[in-house]
Amino acid sequence: MAVETQAIEALLKENRSFPPPEDFAQQANLNDPEIYTRAAEDPEAFWADVARGLDWFRPWEQVLHWEVPFAKWFVGGKLNACYNCVDRHVRTARRNKAAIIWEGENGESRVLTYWDLYREVNRFASVLREHFGIRKGDRVCIYMPMVPELPIAMLACARIGAVHTVVFGGFSAESLKERINDCQCRLVITADGGYRRGTVIPLKRSVDEALQECPSVEGVVVVRRLGLGLTDATFTHMQEVRDHWWHRVIEDVSPRSDCEEMDSEDLLFILYTSGSTGKPKGIVHTTGGYLTGVYATTKWVFDLKEEDVFWCTADCGWVTGHSYLVYGPLANGATIVMYEGAPDFPDRDRFWAICEKYGVTVFYTAPTAIRAFMKWGTEHVEKHDLSTLRLIGSVGEPINPEAWMWYHQNIGGGRCPVVDTWWQTETGHILISPLPGITTTRPGSATFPLPGIEADVVDEAGQSVPLGGGGYLVLKRPWPGMLRGLYGDPERYREVYWSRYGTMYFAGDGAKRDEDGYFWLLGRVDDVMNVAGHRISTMEVESALVDHPAVAEAAVIGKHHELKGQAIAAFVTVKDGFKAGTELQDELKEHVVKKIGAISRPDDIIFTSELPKTRSGKIMRRLLRDIAEGRALGDTTTLADPNVVAMLRERYEEEGG
Ligand code: WTA
Numbered sequence: 001m002a003v004e005t006q007a008i009e010a011l012l013k014e015n016r017s018f019p020p021p022e023d024f025a026q027q028a029n030l031n032d033p034e035i036y037t038r039a040a041e042d043p044e045a046f047w048a049d050v051a052r053g054l055d056w057f058r059p060w061e062q063v064l065h066w067e068v069p070f071a072k073w074f075v076g077g078k079l080n081a082c083y084n085c086v087d088r089h090v091r092t093a094r095r096n097k098a099a100i101i102w103e104g105e106n107g108e109s110r111v112l113t114y115w116d117l118y119r120e121v122n123r124f125a126s127v128l129r130e131h132f133g134i135r136k137g138d139r140v141c142i143y144m145p146m147v148p149e150l151p152i153a154m155l156a157c158a159r160i161g162a163v164h165t166v167v168f169g170g171f172s173a174e175s176l177k178e179r180i181n182d183c184q185c186r187l188v189i190t191a192d193g194g195y196r197r198g199t200v201i202p203l204k205r206s207v208d209e210a211l212q213e214c215p216s217v218e219g220v221v222v223v224r225r226l227g228l229g230l231t232d233a234t235f236t237h238m239q240e241v242r243d244h245w246w247h248r249v250i251e252d253v254s255p256r257s258d259c260e261e262m263d264s265e266d267l268l269f270i271l272y273t274s275g276s277t278g279k280p281k282g283i284v285h286t287t288g289g290y291l292t293g294v295y296a297t298t299k300w301v302f303d304l305k306e307e308d309v310f311w312c313t314a315d316c317g318w319v320t321g322h323s324y325l326v327y328g329p330l331a332n333g334a335t336i337v338m339y340e341g342a343p344d345f346p347d348r349d350r351f352w353a354i355c356e357k358y359g360v361t362v363f364y365t366a367p368t369a370i371r372a373f374m375k376w377g378t379e380h381v382e383k384h385d386l387s388t389l390r391l392i393g394s395v396g397e398p399i400n401p402e403a404w405m406w407y408h409q410n411i412g413g414g415r416c417p418v419v420d421t422w423w424q425t426e427t428g429h430i431l432i433s434p435l436p437g438i439t440t441t442r443p444g445s446a447t448f449p450l451p452g453i454e455a456d457v458v459d460e461a462g463q464s465v466p467l468g469g470g471g472y473l474v475l476k477r478p479w480p481g482m483l484r485g486l487y488g489d490p491e492r493y494r495e496v497y498w499s500r501y502g503t504m505y506f507a508g509d510g511a512k513r514d515e516d517g518y519f520w521l522l523g524r525v526d527d528v529m530n531v532a533g534h535r536i537s538t539m540e541v542e543s544a545l546v547d548h549p550a551v552a553e554a555a556v557i558g559k560h561h562e563l564k565g566q567a568i569a570a571f572v573t574v575k576d577g578f579k580a581g582t583e584l585q586d587e588l589k590e591h592v593v594k595k596i597g598a599i600s601r602p603d604d605i606i607f608t609s610e611l612p613k614t615r616s617g618k619i620m621r622r623l624l625r626d627i628a629e630g631r632a633l634g635d636t637t638t639l640a641d642p643n644v645v646a647m648l649r650e651r652y653e654e655e656g657g
Contacts, residue, residue: 204237
């Protein structure tokens with residue numbers, strides 16, 4: 001049943017809410033709405049109950065210790081994340097169940113059972129310990145393509161108590177260096193390269209470049225992903241003593257490596273994300289609370305069952321990959337699909353071919369991808385049998401109702417509940433989402449906070465806004481997977497999340513609630529853009545631009561983009577002696593890619609002789625956004641020189657922005 005985009009609007013008008021299908025609700029992991037009340041009555045007892053679904057070496061003495069803004073969950077409890085994701089399953093019939101079904105972009109396929117995963121994780125944990133002397137608390141950087149060795153490396157770190165920091169393979173050498181140095185990694189795990197749309201991304205080359213200025217790094221492990229010829233001749237120079245091939249180092253280590261007994265509050269990982277200043281924030285997650293949160297939300301929101309095949313399309317370099325590709329599903333003993341490449345390679349039906357081939361039952365992706373599928377048309381979907389799907393989800397940015405409906409009709413066949421899940425790198429796991437067996441959904445709304453989560457919409461003064469109104473999204477109680485801070489920077493942690501409202505967590509998102517209390521997320525309220533579901537800081541791009549010798553000043557904004565949600569537009573003033581033209585435009589775009597990575601490439605570079613500023617010297621971003629989006633200008637009365645705006649707008653239109 002293909003429903004083209006034109007028909008969607010009519011459908012939207014007709015019926016805007018979707019109760020759970022009856023048969024789905026009957027069999028759902030959660031179908032009793034009472035759970036919300038029970039959780040709200042005694043949240044600590046509720047979460048403690050949930051945490052008992054994990055295996056603990058020693059039980060906790062206290063469920064929550066809360067000294068604003070620092071939370072400790074399951075105080076005194078001991079466990080190991082890798083044990084919960086791997087070891088406990090090999091003692092049951094899951095031993096021979098597929099844990100990871102991997103497909104390479106070039107069509108290769110590998111299946112690792114839980115036993116395979118157990119064996120490989122053990123061996124690599126031995127490598128970390130015996131070969132490199134990595135110990136509990138040491139930081140290890142992972143910069144890899146989407147191959148099974150990536151989750152294996154993450155789990156091996158967790159096994160021995162090393163703290164991993166995964167850096168998305170699309171980031172530049174410079175970004176990699178910054179992250180490695182910020183948390184002082186001792187080891188880097190990478191690959192010779194990865195495939196994306198048929199071309200090779202030379203990861204090892206970026207590592208070599210980064211490591212010229214990373215004194216803390218003692219060793220590098222390199223997975224051989226490319227063919228032999230490619231590896232040796234073109235992309236990989238192995239530096240003696242420092243660099244080691246993965247397939248070699250795993251040969252002569254012990255086949256078993258014990259799980260370190262970790263305190264509930266010991267660090268599990270650090271993941272960097274953009275903030276509203278130029279410097280990325282190292283979000284810190286610990287073991288017990290995080291694992292409890294991802295374990296439970298995977299089971300509830302994705303209704304995960306023993307026989308499911310769960311495909312989360314995110315890269316492990318983002319938090320979604322951490323929580324819903326690795327830790328959440330594996331803690332549940334689920335079968336996951338992991339795909340290396342692009343959705344349109346070799347053809348635009350690649351995702352649906354994968355769903356059909358492996359009989360995917362639960363599918364989780366981002367609105368930016370859904371909008372691309374919409375644009376490509378339903379003929380690519382129709383080529384494949386998607387009848388195994390029973391639940392579909394969305395994450396990363398607000399999903400527009402049209403995309404929601406298209407997804408529901410064309411991918412979900414009109415029968416699969418859609419879960420629009422709101423959360424952040426900081427929150428660790430999903431906080432606002434439908435429960436598919438309980439919640440009546442409305443296209444475009446993430447619906448309600450999950451049981452045990454207390455969210456609100458407040459005004460500037462922190463007063464709750466009555467239903468029907470909009471404001472800032474806050475969280476009013478600590479939750480198990482919440483960030484424990486910013487690595488090495490407790491002050492910035494307080495400042496960013498807690499300085500505004502004191503005891504309420506400030507998420508940085510705008511939100512409104514309708515008359516029935518449904519939450520509608522409205523996007524970031526700080527200087528963070530959301531480009532194709534990726535958080536990018538305007539300041540970071542501005543610093544990259546002014547780093548170029550030709551640039552005097554730069555102001556960056558996110559402008560509306562049909563597919564990506566937002567696209568980057570940069571307004572730039574050029575120093576004397578440099579020529580503003582298309583050549584410089586291209587050069588500046590490349591410069592940003594080199595400094596940060598391809599995800600930050602500006603769509604537009606607009607040259608101007610001056611930037612619009614207030615009398616106090618603040619750049620008026622709102623005006624720039626109006627110009628870039630071709631809207632009537634808002635209030636310009638505070639502008640120092642109103643002529644600048646008129647000039648800018650002309651310029652923008654001339655250059656076809
Ligand atoms: C946005 C990704 C609306 C939001 C898991 C948030 C969303 C930021 C949704 C976090 C959603 C994520 N609806 N907006 N369902 N999910 N966002 O850290 O602005 O990469 O603050 O985590 O993405 O992005 P992050």
